[in-house]
Every structure is written in C-alpha cells, then in structure tokens.
Amino acid sequence: MTSLVSVIVPCRNEAAHIGAFAASVLAQRLPAGLALEVVVADGRSDDGTRDRLAALAAADARLRWIDNPARTTPVALNRAIAAAQGEWIVRMDVHTTYADDYVAQCVQALQDTGASCVGGPWRAAVVDDGVVAPAVAAAFGSRFGAGGAASRRLDHTGEVDTVYLGAWRRDTLLRLGGFDEALVRNQDDELALRIVRGGGRVWQSAAIRSSYVPRASFLALFRQFWQYGYWKVAVIRKHRLPASPRHLVPFAFVATLTVLALAAPWSGIAASAGAVLLAVYATAALAIAAVPMPPWQHPWRWLAVAWAFACMHAGYGLGFARGLLDHVLRRRAGAQATTLTR
Incomplete structure (x- = not known):
C-alpha cells in the first residue's frame, strides 16, 4: 500500500529561486511504498512567481500551488x-x-522515534567566497551565536526544544491546531513548545540533511534577528514562560548596556562597568570568531564573524525590547514587525 507524504512550502516573490527549488524537491528519492506531493502556498507574489508556479504545476502533477492572501508564513503553512x-x-x-x-x-525518523515532530540540524551554507557570506554562515552555525542551541549542532541526534523546518504526522498537526497565525516569526518554535508542554517529543536527527542560505548582508542579518527577538516576546507571553533561559540573554545584555550608557554621564562606575562589559563581549566574540576564521589566514572574515555575532545579538535584544513595548504594554504588534524580511 502506498503512503503519501506532502511537502508544504510557504512562498512569496521567489521567481529567481522557485524553479531550482522545485526541481530539487521533485527529485527526492523515496523508498518503495511512499509517494510525494508538493503544495506551495504563494503569498500574492508580484514578481512572476505565480506564473512560474503555474508552469511547474502543469509540467508535473505532483506539484500544486494555492493562494495565501494573508502573505504571512503561518497562514501559508496552515x-x-x-x-x-x-x-x-x-x-x-x-x-x-x-x-x-x-x-x-x-x-523514517517519525516512524522510528514516535516523536511528534522531527527535523535536522540548522546548517548554514557558504554561497560565495567573499567576506560577508562566509562570515554570516560561520556566525550562524556557532554555539556562541546561537546561544548553545542544540538545533545548530550538526552531529546531534536526540531530543531538542525545536528543529529546523520540521516534519509531522498530519493528524498530529490537525490535533494541535496547526501553526499560530498571530506569529509572523517563531511560529515553528511556538508549535514545538506546545508539543513539549503537552508531553510530546521533538527529535533532531543528524541524518536529515539540508543547508540554509543565510542573509547576505549584515543589515539583513540584523533585521532577521530583530524580528526573531520581537516575536519571541509573543511566544513567551502566550505560554507565560520562555522555552529556554537563553532566549532572555541578548535582551539582558542590551538592557544592561543601555542602562549603563544612560547613567555614564553622571556615574564613573557606570561608565567603567559599561566599558568593561563591552570589552569582555568584544574579546569573547573575537576569540570565538578565530575558531572558524583564524585571523592569520582570514583577517577580514575573522572581524566579519565577530561583527555578525554583534548583529545577531544586538538585533535580537533590541527586537525583544520593542516586543515588550508592543506586545505587553500596547498589546498589539507594530506594523514594522509584520512584514517578513529577506
């Protein structure tokens, strides 16, 4: 008896990439007894993506595309x-x-483990030999950059608090109510948190292999992590508790620096404490950046990795601070946080 597996894909304005992606997913090797369908939810693309999807669907009946008028990821997924x-x-x-x-x-992992959700490690790809892209990829995969998250450990197989992308039994997703459509970002983390709090398991398998293409500029990286921090507040507010204490560290760092900077004109102790805190962070960032990018071999990339760490941590911390203002005090999301960035 053949069992069908459905690949679901959120998409918006991907005309330059959707063809290569579709060819890749339709070329998946499946064991006997397993068949494939691909469902792409397009968020009202205006760059020609919809025409490309129509052509791809006409060429291969395994691929279908549907409309996503809300233009957000959780609605696309649901x-x-x-x-x-x-x-x-x-x-x-x-x-x-x-x-x-x-x-x-x-x-296979869903069948073998009985977990409610499975996935592979979040591996960042190096897409060119310049300075920025390799540095961002190195920072993205670093335990310092990710706060020690197991989902960035490429060799880790076992229970985790979240996984990259994810796979589920369809009846599990329906029972859970799908993704929270109020969360523009972090809807996958929130679903994993619901699973764990409900007694289920989230499982990472190192055999599930993929490579994510990270942002290609420091500004885009900062904006990405700003949104992660911003929407993490909504997840914490919903569940009354963070999934891990590491989610609070970037905000604590940014808040402490801000308080010390504001107090510095009137307090030498505050000024000295702020300078020491910045020096300790910079020293740690540069020392850890030297592991993937030794300065005697890649001086500019070494500095770029350290700067990428700062973009990630400052972006997340400042986004978290703005999320506290909007989600807790105003009780509504700000317009600048509801548009996905790439």
Missing part, C-alpha cells in the same frame, strides 16, 4: 496543511537545499 492529502507532512523552504533523501529520512 493553508498548505489543509490542502495536503498526505499522511506525513514535511515542511520545506525555498532558500534551502536538501539532500536527496531528506523527505525519506524525515518519515
């Missing part, structure tokens, strides 16, 4: 889940490349 017909649901994103057994490994 609409795709509703349209999917498979017993298994595997999420994919366009800006990621996948091993040709990615879908098969996801289904």
